[in-house]
Each structure stands twice: as C-alpha cells, then as structure tokens.
Amino acid sequence: MLDSCQTAEFVRLWTLHGRRLWAYLLALTSNDADADEIYQDVGVTLWEKFDQFTPGTSFEAWARRVALNKVRSFRQLRRHNTVLCSPEFLDAINETIAEDSQTLDAQSKALADCWKKLPAKQQELLERRYQPGATARSVAGQTGRSVKAIYEALRRIHNALFECVHKAILGEGTP
Amino acid sequence: MNTSPLPEDYAKLADLIHALCEKTITPEQRAQLEEWVCRDPAARRIYVRYMNLHAGLRWRVRQDGESGVGLSPETPRAARAPVLGFLGECVQQSTSFLARPMVFLAVAAIGLPGLLVLALALGILWQAPREAQVAWRQLPQPHVAMITRAYGGGSRRAPGPSLSAGRVFAEGETISLERGLLEITFADGARVILEERATLEISNCNAGRLQIGRLAATVPDGAHGFTIDTPTARVVDLGTDFGVSVAADRTAEAHVFGGQIEVTPKTGAGSPAAPTRRLVTGEAARIRAAAADQVPRIEAISASSDEFVRRFPDEEPPIAQDRVPSTPRLVASVDRRDGARGNRAPIGEFGHQTDPLSSDASGLVLGAPVYSDRVYTVEMIDEPLVGADYVRAFNSDKFDANHRYDVTFSTARDQVFVVVLLDDRTEATPQRRQALVDRLVSPFARPGDFVDTGWDIDVDDGQELRHPLSAYGMTVPTKSASGNPITYSFVTSARMPQRASHFIIAVLPEPPSPER
Numbered sequence: 001m002l003d004s005c006q007t008a009e010f011v012r013l014w015t016l017h018g019r020r021l022w023a024y025l026l027a028l029t030s031n032d033a034d035a036d037e038i039y040q041d042v043g044v045t046l047w048e049k050f051d052q053f054t055p056g057t058s059f060e061a062w063a064r065r066v067a068l069n070k071v072r073s074f075r076q077l078r079r080h081n082t083v084l085c086s087p088e089f090l091d092a093i094n095e096t097i098a099e100d101s102q103t104l105d106a107q108s109k110a111l112a113d114c115w116k117k118l119p120a121k122q123q124e125l126l127e128r129r130y131q132p133g134a135t136a137r138s139v140a141g142q143t144g145r146s147v148k149a150i151y152e153a154l155r156r157i158h159n160a161l162f163e164c165v166h167k168a169i170l171g172e173g174t175p
Numbered sequence: 176m177n178t179s180p181l182p183e184d185y186a187k188l189a190d191l192i193h194a195l196c197e198k199t200i201t202p203e204q205r206a207q208l209e210e211w212v213c214r215d216p217a218a219r220r221i222y223v224r225y226m227n228l229h230a231g232l233r234w235r236v237r238q239d240g241e242s243g244v245g246l247s248p249e250t251p252r253a254a255r256a257p258v259l260g261f262l263g264e265c266v267q268q269s270t271s272f273l274a275r276p277m278v279f280l281a282v283a284a285i286g287l288p289g290l291l292v293l294a295l296a297l298g299i300l301w302q303a304p305r306e307a308q309v310a311w312r313q314l315p316q317p318h319v320a321m322i323t324r325a326y327g328g329g330s331r332r333a334p335g336p337s338l339s340a341g342r343v344f345a346e347g348e349t350i351s352l353e354r355g356l357l358e359i360t361f362a363d364g365a366r367v368i369l370e371e372r373a374t375l376e377i378s379n380c381n382a383g384r385l386q387i388g389r390l391a392a393t394v395p396d397g398a399h400g401f402t403i404d405t406p407t408a409r410v411v412d413l414g415t416d417f418g419v420s421v422a423a424d425r426t427a428e429a430h431v432f433g434g435q436i437e438v439t440p441k442t443g444a445g446s447p448a449a450p451t452r453r454l455v456t457g458e459a460a461r462i463r464a465a466a467a468d469q470v471p472r473i474e475a476i477s478a479s480s481d482e483f484v485r486r487f488p489d490e491e492p493p494i495a496q497d498r499v500p501s502t503p504r505l506v507a508s509v510d511r512r513d514g515a516r517g518n519r520a521p522i523g524e525f526g527h528q529t530d531p532l533s534s535d536a537s538g539l540v541l542g543a544p545v546y547s548d549r550v551y552t553v554e555m556i557d558e559p560l561v562g563a564d565y566v567r568a569f570n571s572d573k574f575d576a577n578h579r580y581d582v583t584f585s586t587a588r589d590q591v592f593v594v595v596l597l598d599d600r601t602e603a604t605p606q607r608r609q610a611l612v613d614r615l616v617s618p619f620a621r622p623g624d625f626v627d628t629g630w631d632i633d634v635d636d637g638q639e640l641r642h643p644l645s646a647y648g649m650t651v652p653t654k655s656a657s658g659n660p661i662t663y664s665f666v667t668s669a670r671m672p673q674r675a676s677h678f679i680i681a682v683l684p685e686p687p688s689p690e691r
Contacts (some may be wrong), residue, residue, distance in 0.1 A: 010331070010513075019234055021228060023231065023234075026226050026227075026229060026230045026233075026317075027222070027223050027226040027227065027230075030196070030226065031232060035230075038503055040514070042184045088213050089209050089212065090212055092212065092213050092219055092222060093212070093219065093222070096219045096220055096222075096223050096513070097223055100223055100224070103220075103224065104223070104224065104227045107224060107227055107228065107230050107231070108227065111228065111231045111232070112235075115235070126232060126236060127236050129236075130233045130235075130236035132238070135197070135198065136197050136199075151197060154188075154197065158189075158193060159189060160229060160235050161232075162189070162225060162228055164225070165228065165679070
C-alpha cells in the first residue's frame with residue numbers, strides 16, 4: 001500500500017501526463033473507445049506498480065511502456081475491424097511518436113489558438129462531434145444536415161486545423 | 176518555403192485518416208492505410224499528428240462540455256498550477272478530464288485511498304480564487320462514493336460508465352443494480368454491499384437512500400453516523416454492522432448484526448414526529464408505510480443476518496472453505512485424443528493429441544480463461560461454481576466428430592461432483608441440450624444421470640458477446656474398489672453445432688448442499 005505522499009505524487013504525475021498518454025493510445029488504437037478502456041487499465045496498473053517507479057526517471061516513458069503492452073494484449077483479445085492490427089504498425093507508430101514528441105507537444109499548444117480562429121459554427125460542429133458517442137450521423141440528425149455534408153464539413157475543418165497548427169509550429173521554429 | 180502540411184500526394188492519406196476517425200473506412204482502405212503508414216515514414220508522421228489533433232480536440236471539447244468552462248485555456252485555474260509544468264492549460268484540462276466518471280475510473284479503480292487523496296488533490300485545485308468563482312461553480316462536483324468491488328453483474332467491457340469496480344459517484348447519483356453484488360465504499364469509510372434488484376441513491380459522503388432492495392453496511396470508527404434513508408424510516412449507525420431492506424410495498428426492515436443503530440420512522444407533513452428507537456446487536460425492526468396522517472409503527476422482529484449478503488465473495492478465497500480443492504487439485508490428469516488440429520492463441524500450434532493448458536490456479540472465477548485455444552474468459556459465474564477445478568478444453572474440438580477427453584480425478588476424495596458446462600446455443604430446447612449432455616457422458620453415465628443444476632456461467636469471447644453455458648452435474652467415484660483411479664471419458668459422437676462453443680468439464684469436491 002502506498003503512503004499518502006506517494007499517492008499524491010502519483011496523482012500529480014498522472015494528471016500531468018494523462019493527456020499525452022491518451023493521445024498516444026489513440027494513435028496506437030485509432031479508436032477512442034478502445035483508447036478510453038486501455039487508458040483506464042494503464043492507470044490501474046501504474047497505480048498498483050507505483051512503488052516500483054524510481055523518482056527522477058521518466059514517468060511518461062514508464063507509462064508508455066505499460067500502455068504499449070496493454071495495447072498489444074488488447075489486440076490479442078479483441079481482434080476486430082475498428083483498429084489497425086499488425087504488430088509492425090504498432091512498432092512503427094510507437095517509434096514515430098517518440099521521434100516526433102516535440103512537434104506533437106507544439107501541435108497541442110498551437111491547437112488552442114487555432115481553435116479560436118475557427119468560425120463559431122465550425123466550433124459548434126466540432127463540439128457536437130466530440131461529445132461522447134457522437135458520430136457524423138448523429139450530428140447530422142441534430143443539425144438537420146445530411147451525413148455526407150457533415151462528413152465533408154468535418155474533413156475540411158480538420159484539414160484547416162491541421163494546416164493552422166502546422167504553420168504555428170513552423171512559426172515557432174519547431175522542426 | 177512550403178508551409179503546406181500535406182504534400183499533394185498525401186491528401187489521399189488525410190482522407191483515409193479522416194475515414195478511420197469517422198469509422199467509415201472500408202477494409203480495403205484500412206489495409207491501404209496500414210500499409211502506407213508502415214512503409215512511409217512521412218505518412219507515419221502525418222498519421223500520428225492527425226491522431227494527436229483528434230485527441231486534442233476530443234479532450235478539449237469533452238472537458239468543456241462537462242465543466243461548462245470555455246475552451247480557452249486561459250482560465251484562472253490553469254495559472255494556479257504552475258508546478259504541473261508542461262502543456263500549461265492542459266493541466267486543468269487533465270484535472271477535469273480525470274474527474275469525469277469514465278476517466279476518473281483509471282485512478283479511482285485503484286482503491287479508496289487513491290480516491291480520497293485524489294479527491295483531496297482535486298479539491299485543492301478547485302479552490303479557485305475570487306475571480307474564478309464562476310468557473311468554480313460550474314465544475315463537476317466531487318465524488319463521494321465508489322464501487323470498490325463488483326460481482327456477477329455488468330460486463331467490465333460494457334460501454335459507458337458501467338457498474339464495475341472503480342465507478343465513482345457524486346452526490347445525488349443513483350445506482351440501480353439488476354444483477355449481482357456491488358460493494359460501495361463511501362468517502363467517510365462506510366461500506367455497503369448492495370444486493371441485486373436494488374436501487375440506492377448516494378446522498379453524500381456518509382449517507383444513502385435505499386429506495387428498494389437490500390444492503391448490508393459495515394461502518395468503521397471514523398464513519399459513525401452513517402445514515403440510510405428508506406421511504407418509511409431513517410436508520411442511523413452508532414457504530415455497527417447492520418442490514419436494511421425495502422420491499423416493493425415500501426416496508427422497511429433494519430437488522431443489527433453488531434453494535435447499535437437508531438431507527439426513526441418517517442411521518443407525513445403536519446404529523447407528529449415519530450419516536451426514535453435504538454436497536455442493539457441481534458435486534459431488528461420493521462416499519463410499514465402508514466397513511467399520511469398516521470405515525471408509522473415500529474414492529475420488533477427477529478434479526479436475521481442470514482437474509483443479507485454481508486461478506487463479499489472475494490473476501491474469502493473464491494471457493495468457500497469447504498470446497499477448496501485438495502492438493503493435488505481435483506483434476507488429476509487429462510488425456511485428449513483425436514481432437515482438432517490448429518494454431519490459435521493462447522496455446523499456439525496444437526495437434527490431434529495435444530493436451531490442454533493448465534486451468535487457472537483459482538479455478539473457475541471471474542476472468543479465468545476457459546479454453547486452451549481461445550482467449551475467452553469467465554464473465555459471470557453462479558456462486559456454487561466459483562472455484563471449481565476444470566479442464567481447459569479446446570474449443571476447436573467442436574469441429575471434430577469423434578474426439579475424446581479421458582479425465583481422472585484426485586483420489587484424495589472418494590467421490591467428486593462432475594459438471595459439464597454446455598453452451599446454451601448448442602440446441603434450441605432444454606430437452607435437446609440434455610440429450611447432448613447425455614451423449615457426451617455416455618461412456619460412464621446413463622441418460623438423465625447428469626441433471627441441469629440451474630447454475631450458469633457466461634463466457635466472454637472478446638467480441639463484446641457473452642455466451643451463457645448451463646451446468647449439468649453428477650457425483651462420481653474417483654477410484655475403484657481396488658483404489659485405482661477411474662478414468663472418465665467425455666466423447667462426442669457428432670460434430671457440435673458450430674455456432675456454439677465447446678463444452679467445459681468442471682469438478683467440485685462435492686455436490687451443493689440443498690439450500691444452494
């Protein structure tokens with residue numbers, strides 16, 4: 001059993017690294033529901049093993065190792081067609097995330113400014129789309145537009161945001 | 176300088192990623208995307224960055240939707256957490272995201288100490304300065320109770336915040352349990368075991384309201400005053416273990432297993448207050464619903480601790496003490512003959528005579544693997560079967576018409592209770608399933624010797640599906656008059672229905688007592 005100081009430290013580290021870990025899982029699973037489930041499992045495992053964590057070493061690196069193993073197990077258990085499946089894919093993505101971590105951090109920071117530049121209607125559409133369980137179809141039902149129109153609108157918004165954060169990163173000199 | 180993030184060739188890649196995220200991607204497109212990403216480092220970077228963008232959007236929008244705080248990261252609270260360093264605004268998002276029921280699970284499931292300290296940590300962050308009062312009021316309320324154990328109920332993999340260990344509750348949330356048992360620990364330390372077909376509202380960190388059903392409460396020193404309201408009475412702990420039930424007609428009962436409680440009947444508006452009665456160990460009271468202008472009467476009844484589930488199944492070994500498998504385990508040997516060949520996880524490649532993998536050391540329990548060639552696990556199990564030793568058969572043998580499992584049992588016992596667990600989908604009617612069981616055990620049992628025990632297990636096939644299996648059982652001797660082990664052959668004389676799973680052989684030390 002961890003003492004209260006260790007518990008507080010775990011909470012601090014988990015809070016600190018939670019978002020990046022979730023993004024990591026989304027890239028590995030390509031499915032937000034799967035990322036949610038594994039994220040929870042990873043949290044439980046890290047907590048249970050936190051007395052083995054060496055202060056001063058990288059919590060995030062440790063968390064990612066655990067997460068990668070969880071994803072591998074998850075794929076063995078649940079081979080369904082919502083994920084990209086091959087081990088090669090996992091390894092390749094894992095390496096790329098490690099290499100690209102600076103850019104990914106910069107991208108996350110730039111997203112806030114890029115969001116502000118979106119027209120209100122586009123922000124509203126994204127808010128609807130990213131609610132739990134929402135899909136392009138459900139958003140279409142809410143807005144009275146066709147599924148195809150919503151799909152295309154989301155594609156354009158995503159591409160616009162992608163371009164915006166890319167330019168912001170270049171402006172900051174991030175490679 | 177080219178500032179486009181997507182060279183022309185990669186516009187198609189972006190479309191594929193978009194289709195993936197919107198779950199409209201076809202299998203062909205999926206294969207194309209996977210091949211492209213694996214082969215091309217530039218494509219891989221684009222994929223990772225797109226997914227990072229999606230992650231960022233989802234994180235931001237969802238926490239915004241739940242907290243009511245604007246999407247701007249420049250909230251006052253963000254500035255209050257410089258120690259958290261990187262990602263600035265993401266700190267407060269992380270905190271809020273962490274507080275969401277689904278995500279909070281990740282930390283909350285680890286146990287109550289974690290919950291309490293986390294609640295403290297969140298509380299510190301929620302102590303917003305004056306200028307942040309609006310945002311503060313809009314933040315989610317802290318959680319005051321958590322499911323610390325679940326048994327035989329909903330699926331761990333159920334989408335959404337299912338009733339599984341780690342689920343946390345804020346004040347006013349209601350738990351409706353249809354099946355199984357839940358252990359709910361309140362923030363002040365009181366612990367209740369809620370039985371199936373019950374509805375409990377979490378009132379605060381030290382109180383609940385039982386609308387219907389039964390619960391047993393254990394209250395540690397620090398949580399005295401723990402209160403359970405019912406439609407007809409309020410039960411207040413004075414340092415004790417007690418049970419409360421509420422029937423469909425709103426009649427409430429309170430039983431004291433140890434210590435003392437106070438029971439106060441509820442009266443309608445304008446009616447005189449009803450007197451409070453103190454009950455001590457071994458006492459119980461029944462309070463029936465009364466007319467609006469009448470004071471409900473407290474009726475003394477005999478306390479009956481047996482009527483309540485007071486001990487969570489996991490508190491003791493999964494198998495009750497009287498059914499702990501002897502050493503060696505009850506299954507002494509398994510010889511598989513003429514089964515199917517194949518190559519499936521977890522065993523890998525296997526031949527006609529390959530013997531099964533060892534069964535789980537805890538026997539049949541939640542999460543135990545059931546087959547040698549499938550990653551299927553026990554998702555629900557009726558109590559009498561918990562801990563049964565078993566043969567981890569090959570599911571693929573269902574494709575083979577004439578295979579056989581020769582099994583011997585430990586002779587440390589003269590007899591054991593053998594169970595055949597048969598997938599309910601094998602045959603449409605109970606009569607036909609019985610006939611199939613009779614065929615499986617025909618080398619040593621007459622038709623009808625194996626009877627339907629009424630117990631079930633559910634097996635999770637990893638595809639979001641649960642397959643119910645029914646248990647048929649019979650007591651058999653383990654050794655001959657000369658003391659030699661008896662070999663029991665389980666055979667098939669025809670292919671099993673392919674839609675169904677294969678059967679599972681389990682063994683208990685003895686048949687269940689009648690009251691089971």
